[in-house]
Amino acid sequence: MTLLTLTPRTAVSDRLTTLPVVVIGAGPVGLAAAAHLVERGIDVFVVEAGERPAASVRLWGHTRLFSPWRYLIDPAARRLLEASGWTEPDPETMPTGAELVADYLEPLAALPEIGSRIRYGTRVVAVAREGMDRTRSAGREQTPFLLRLDTVDNAVSEITARAVIDASGTYTTPNPLASSGWEPSGAGVVQDRITHALPDVNGLERSRFAGRHTTVVGAGHSAANTLIALAELAEHEPDTRVTWLIRNPTAVRVSSSPDDDLPARAGLGARIDQLVASGAITKVDAFEIGAVEALTDGVRLIGMRRGEPAAHDTDLVVSATGFRPDLGMLREIRLDLDAIVEAPRRLAPLIDPNVHSCGTVEPHGFEELRHPEPGFFVVGMKSYGRAPTFLLATGYEQVRSVVAWLDGDMRAATAVQLELPATGVCSTGDASGSCCS
Structure with a gap:
């Protein structure tokens, strides 16, 4: 493999303000994050492992969602799309995963201001601070993030970022069959x-x-x-x-x-x-x-x-035993995760599947998603760890708040509001399965 450093190492300075926010994943929540960053004039760079947007959604594209369109479109994404002449689908109909991709996510990813900032066929294999492992503290907050990337042809490169939003999801990391949480013997x-x-x-x-x-x-x-x-x-x-x-x-x-x-x-x-x-x-x-x-x-x-x-x-x-986050690439990032569901510690009590359903999760934003690593956020399905109660509308509000915080707009960042469809399900001790949007 060839190592190519795209950004030279330099001393810590105001360089952070010149770097983009890197979004990991070009699925529904990752693209929504990109839309909010574009609206606020913040440089964004999206890294997507698939060859096209929403690679994981395409894997279950034959499945019809149980949420209608009115819950599936991010407001910032809608504004950008409408400005380009896009026509929104009937808000009361329920699309399949394939229709969600074709009628919303592909047009969103094709917008010049977003599409030009996506690198496909590229996987993030590690995230750290430039020149620092997780044990070093001095100057950490002012030091750029460093992301190591691996492409389909095994070319390795590194990029730097002022902040990182991990929206890589969990669909490709299912829970094992064994009740112990391990792969079963044999x-x-x-x-x-x-x-x-x-x-x-x-x-x-x-x-x-x-x-x-x-x-x-x-x-x-x-x-x-x-x-x-x-x-x-x-x-x-x-x-x-x-x-x-x-x-x-x-x-x-x-x-x-x-x-x-x-x-x-x-x-x-x-x-x-x-x-x-x-x-x-x-x-x-x-x-x-x-x-x-x-x-x-x-x-x-x-x-x-x-x-x-x-x-x-x-x-x-x-x-169909549910999903779990892949945390391997974040070993050098300082995370504060709940010991049970592997969600951010402040978020975990709000999404505990023993208590909450898809429609009873309280609104939450940057504050509940923060980690000890300033400028690093896990959003979307991955932010829920092993909890099965995630809905797309929740992820859209997460990234709206996070991006407002990154922009220094505390009033917008803290004004977290979320209207979810009420339900009487998802309250059980078995954390298998998921609440699909």
Whole structure:
């Protein structure tokens, strides 16, 4: 690999004001951060691992969101897009992930003032202060951030920044199947029989699931979407069987309230209840996975059920066990994370999944997202750590407040307001699954 330093090392000075704010990730929240920075005239540089914007959203693009458009468009992004002649979709319709990309995120990323500042096919592999590891304190706040980048052709470079906004998300770092939080014993030999959350069951991956027995592991909305898709497939493909395996005795998060402000979210739980009652889905509850074992043409899940050894045989497993943040690239950044959910310590009590649902999270901004590293923020899904209650509207308000703080506009930064759709779900001790926007 070749090491190319894009910015020469210099003494600490007012140089910080000449450097851009680097945003990690060109997904919905990362692009919203870029829009707010552009509106305030702050130089921004966006680093995106994918070859196009919203790489993670594209992976579940076949899935329909349960939030309508009015909750999915950032206000600053809307203003920039409307100035370019863009027409907003019907605010009351619910797009698929693919439509969210095509009708909103791609046009946003294509705006000259944003698109010219995005580097695709580039992954941030490490973040630090220039010339400092995390143990050095003197002059830290006045020292630029240093980000090491790795491209698809393994070319390594380094860039500097006045501030860093990490909006890299968590979709590519799922929780393991084992109830311990580890990869289950034996996982290495059955990886071809275990798939990520939200596979395209009735589309590109139909042949993989048709006529086979699939077990979906997880108790959140990602699991519910996949279970419904598999039940639909079973109506047309003989011998297709569906099992739902959960860790707890009940799946409160998928359950629904008739007062839910998002009818589509309420409908997920109602539909799952109907399919279980009809026998279209076999539910296995209170099953804690510890190991997996390869069968001739399938996989055996091995663990405990209600205190007794248990095993479950299936052809395929969909791991919908939720997500966790990748903190590896931040080892030299001073973070203050909650010991349980790995969210910023001030934010964690507001999003504890044992207490809060998607619609009961209080408004929060830069203050709750701050770390001991001045000028560094984790936003969006990654800011929630392992909590499954994130909605896009929350991320948009986060970056609005953070960018106002970076601009020195304390009045705007502290005026945090957030209107979320109310719900009666997501309150359970099982942190698997997610509240998808």
